[in-house]
Amino acid sequence: MPTEYHFTDGGAAAADLATRIASLLSEAIAARGTASLALSGGRSPKPVLEALARTPLDWSKVVVTLVDERWVAPAAPDSNERLLRDTLLTGPAAAAQFVPMKNDAADAYAGQPAVEAAFAAIPWPLDIVLLGMGEDGHTASLFPAAAELADGLSSTARTIAVTPPAAPHQRLSLTASAILAARHIFLQISGDAKKAVYAQALEDGPVETLPIRLALLQAQTPVEVWISA
Ligand SMILES: O=C1O[C@H](COP(=O)(O)O)[C@@H](O)[C@H](O)[C@H]1O
Secondary structure (H helix, E strand, O other): OOEEEEEOOHHHHHHHHHHHHHHHHHHHHHHHOOEEEEEOOOOOOHHHHHHHHOOOOOHHHEEEEEOEEEOOOOOOOOOHHHHHHHOOOOHHHHHOEEOOOOOOOOOHHHHHHHHHHHHOOOOOOOOEEEEOOOOOOOEOOEOOOOOOHHHHHHOOOOEEEEOOOOOOOOEEEEOHHHHHOOOEEEEEEEOHHHHHHHHHHHOOOOOOOOOOHHHHOOOOOOEEEEEEO
16 A cells, blocks of 8 residues: 655645755756656646755756657647646756657657657566546546557557547556566655545456556556545
């Protein structure tokens, strides 16, 4: 079962989570000379990314990437890369090496092989994966009822191209095996709707219905869940 941390204030949760992530990155750098960090997009991680951006650390030794990306231009409002460039990759953290999940290919399926090749250069396993969760129980871009979900749950590749059944844009996503290979997994949950889905996901049931279960119902990798109002 995951370890839970509860906060009434989202800002306090973000500050605390940023401190925890920075501490693990420092430990990884001390142990192995480098650290790797895969971050979620969407709305949830923004305050954590802003807090991390201000955190002193030898960012030049950190490789940063995403757990998923929408197949849109990097400057588009929906781009997860844009979120990182506008938040984390400013100030001291701009010294980090960023490995994007989006390239110039016409679509996510055509672009996936080059992303997979680029991921071979990331210090592996990932030291830290920061997951989010949608109200449909998706995590990264592993969506319930997606045609590629079975592959995403079973593939030994690090990345997969996905077309979400009910969300915009083709995506690139980490696979379940890439997520679970990480040394530490974090999950952010906020708001009553997501709390209810999270509680349901903790009950035994198929990963296919609530893909976040791939992280919650396993014992391979420690998972810390940061829950706020
Ligand atoms: O589409 C996405 O959704 C999830 C959840 O996003 P949020 O806005 O509800 O926090 C996110 O974890 C994922 O990275 C993103 O691409």
